[in-house]
Amino acid sequence: MTRSTTARSALLLGAVVLLVAAVALSLTVGSRDIAPTDVWRLLRAPDGTGEAAVIHEIRLPRTLLGIAAGAALGLAGALMQSLTRNPLAEPGLLGVNAGAAVAVVGGVTLLGLTEARQYVWLAFGGAGAAAVVVYLVGGTTRGRAGTSPVRLALAGAAVTAALMALVSGLIYTDAQALDRYRFWAVGSLSGRDLTVLWQVAPFLVAGLLLGLVLAPALNAMALGDDTGRALGARPGLVRAATGVAVTLLCGAATAAAGPLAFVGLAVPHAVRALTGPDDRWVLPLSVLAAPVLLLLADVLGRVLVAPGELQVGVVTAFLGAPVLIALVSRRRVAAL
Template sequence: GASFFVALGVAVFGVTTINGQVWLAFAGALVVTVAVYLVGSAGRGGMDPAKLTLAGVALSAVLTGLVSAMTLLDPKAFNEMRYWNVGSIVNRGWDVLVPVLPFLGAGLVLAVIAASSLNAIALGDDLARSLGTNVALVRVLVVLAVTLLAGGATAVAGPIGFIGLMIPHIARWITGPDQRWILLYTILLAPSLMLASDIIGRIVQWPAEFPVGIVTSFIGAPVLIVLVRRKKASGL
């Protein structure tokens, strides 16, 4: 969603600066986060991780196709965004990161605040309410955290896929179901995976570089297949 809104801003409004793109990324992240939640919650049985994952993958495929179409229709406008569009940290220095840091920090604080309450919600909404958890408020905090973190990261480095699908499950295998520990290990493991993928991309195509988003896709697709086959792995 963040990627699509940024591409739309470039194609329609000519927005090419990080200060403009970050707001488009936040708007796209918010709209698509809500859309995925609504689609994943529809039908019998309400929301579950498998439905949320499928809804996210389906919407991602549609929006990725639209971004590709816009890129082909106006290649001159997207020439400087080619590497960003596949997810890359090449030439992404402090000048790009600093304007987004306050939003990333705010998103991280919201995620930490919501983490302990997610343990109660994992037991079911009714039981969570009986334990004194404000389920609606927690979900609002989570949506805001996702918007700020995913939107900010995408504005800086482009749409780097699969890290958000892989790392929380790996963290869960290490720590167990406590969301606070899952969040902590995710904060440590996610950048480690991205850095390792970037190094692999530099080695494979030396002296040029494979964009990190392509490398994470090669790693993430098999992991996603394993997660789909292991039902217990979806219990986040």
């Protein structure tokens, strides 16, 4: 079904409104409820009270991290689905989550790292290295260079399985490493300050810009390599650039917040079902919609077991699984 530009623009505007509402909820809801008017006042002029400390030291950093990680995972998922021509693909398909996990476990067991800000560079480096290995393995077969969506997916699955086996071997021999890895691996926006976000911000911005620029080329590639070439796209270059963008986005988000399930899978799929297959609309709408899911999941985790808290990675798994089941149970899966 062809969607009109007006309808797609309305969806884009609706996503912006929902994102603003999600940010407001993230700043106001928690174990200590703060009125929206007080939040706005304290954001502009902190007065040294406990409420000001809660907003500036806890809620503002996790809200900004939620926006950044959500946008990165949403775009990375949309790019992976276009790259592999699989509407159920997800960012971890390139092995970035597994690569980050190996690096974090190595840092904990070998270097004795204990804080999230110390994990960031190791996790990002591990994610990048794993993606390079997947691309090299999936890009060559029987002596011939070149990539295809199927080979990339198979290479990603194989590398991920090998790396996660290594992770299991490391953490099950070190109880301390297991405890620290469990906290990182569940995915969380809490316990991170703005230093973590600033560390990964350049990679997030570069990945966002590169990913959005690729939309026209991905549209051409969706028609097949030959048609894509006829329309001016270069398949090898497009796949390589898409892989770089996914690595930057998913690697940075995973390094900062840990692996967050379903955000990069369910959100782009739902967006594609609403907008149609045109990546010029799917990509930017995924950037806006994914942070909404992540922030709302974070808020929900604060209130469900108050005064305790559920980590956002647990909540996104509970929210994303039924949504995804409902989507794939429809008669037609959103086509790419």
